[in-house]
Amino acid sequence: MMHRWDQAICDEVIQIQYEREFAHLAIDVLMALGYGGRNGQVERIAEWIHDYNCLALVNLILPGVQSYPLKLLFTRLLASKDAFKDAVAAAVKKRQEEKDSKCVDMLQALLGSSETSTQQVIAENMALIIAGTDIVAQTLTWTVHYLMLYPNAYDQATHEVRSTFARDHLITSAEARAQLPFTEACLYEALRICAATGVFLPRVVPKEGIWMQGHFLPGGTQLCVNVAGANHHRETWQNPRRFVPQRFIDNPQLKAQVLSFSSGARMCPGRSLALCEMLPVLANLLKNYSFATPKDAQFGSWSTDADGNPIAMPRRHLFTVVGPQNPDRDCQIIVQHAK
Ligand code: HEM
Incomplete structure (x- = not known):
């Protein structure tokens, strides 16, 4: 991130939307620690995480969102969740096929546990990516x-x-x-x-x-x-x-x-x-x-409130x-x- 900023700044000043920068940074870090490095899908992972959170919220209000007929209302979110799961499953499968992998990362640690099934490894990895980035x-x-x-x-x-x-x-x-x-x-x-x-x-x-x-x-x-x-x-x-x-x-x-x-x-x-x-x-x-x-x-x-405290951006x-309500406007x- 700093390398990119340095190139953009040179002798000038630049304007940055920092919420997006931090989202990509957190995904990069987790990919490096968990999955052997960047995988070039940062934008897509950010979208999957966002959609997964939205779906979980909908599910809380409307349990059964994944069943017919409710699921017809949320086809995009459900498709996004499937794409996320497929990508994690593919990463797990690829690592399983690499015999004697020397990777020292979270995925390898989960695969190394004899008590964990492949389905559990996939679910745990999805949970880690969601819990550890946004x-x-x-x-x-x-x-x-x-x-x-x-x-x-x-x-x-x-x-x-x-x-x-x-x-x-x-x-x-x-x-x-x-x-x-x-x-x-x-x-x-x-x-x-x-x-x-x-x-x-x-x-x-x-x-x-x-x-x-x-x-x-x-x-x-x-x-x-x-x-x-x-x-x-x-x-x-x-x-x-x-x-x-x-x-x-x-x-x-x-x-x-x-x-x-x-x-x-x-x-x-x-x-x-x-x-x-x-x-x-x-x-x-x-x-x-x-x-x-x-x-x-x-x-x-x-811009302060009645007690003289600066007012924070809406959430x-x-x-x-809990994130900013309007990051493109307020996180510049x-x-x-x-x-
Ligand atoms: C500022 C950063 C973070 C905050 C504020 C935070 C906060 C939390 C909170 C409040 C919970 C729920 C605990 C509960 O239900 O009592 C949680 C769960 C969890 N967090 Fe974090 N977290 C952060 C970063 C991370 C990171 C970096 C990871 C891993 C890479 C992670 C992995 C998890 C996991 C796996 C759970 C579920 C644990 C369980 O089900 O028992 N979190 N986190």
Whole structure:
């Protein structure tokens, strides 16, 4: 991504739609880790993931969407899901046919498990691609958006990165975690203030039922954990509606209170990978480039609510992610080389 930006910038400034850039970056990273490298289908994978999320949301509202006659209304989404499944199945088959593959990646790890059938490997791979790409892209998108809304935080993170590392140094994840506490805090604060996690985390009460805060909930009841509610709870967070990365520097224990990766047995298994991926991406971008909001942007540090907090761009809730409602309008950024 940076190589492409460098070629486009030369001595000029360029305007970039960063949500799309991050979507492609997250797919590239997962393809490299999981499937032995880029496969040239980034655009199509982004579309499959989007369609799959839409279909899952429709299925939640209209269960049975895959059966006749309802399925006639959603032929495009269902065809997209089939194309996604076929592509994953083809990748699995190809790897199975390569005897003694030396690949060290997620696909090989799943194939190496003797207890997993081919159908399960395909399903697990689809789940990994869906779970591990869009949400990373949306988290980076919200982080950049909030840094643009809060120029002091942007300046502080940029100063931290540039005063710690030379321009030609590619910052690794370990270096970023050890030496860039404020930049890391910006990521946590974005995860808190606008979790890309989706609206709720559904759970089903076990058959014996449970007591919760003085109420008995019978077995089988469906519960939904309100992630945004927890991430904005006034008993835990001061000024919850303000983007304040400094809170994690003053009290590092607060990181454990951010519920965006969930908690407990079903906590996101990709949490460490996501942080290892997002932090160096953010740090290297802040080191190499200067960002500014375009003049015609609708949302910026100047447009504030009644409490004086900058208003964030409107969001759109899909099944597993919360992203910008209008990325082509609101995720534009002016980029030039850092001076
Ligand atoms: C910013 C990045 C990410 C966030 C905020 C996030 C958040 C979440 C959340 C909230 C869940 C649901 C947990 C629950 O139901 O309690 C989840 C599940 C999951 N995540 Fe992530 N995730 C991220 C990145 C990743 C990555 C990079 C991967 C893998 C490559 C991944 C793989 C998974 C998988 C496989 C599940 C399902 C786990 C299960 O069914 O038990 N996630 N994630």
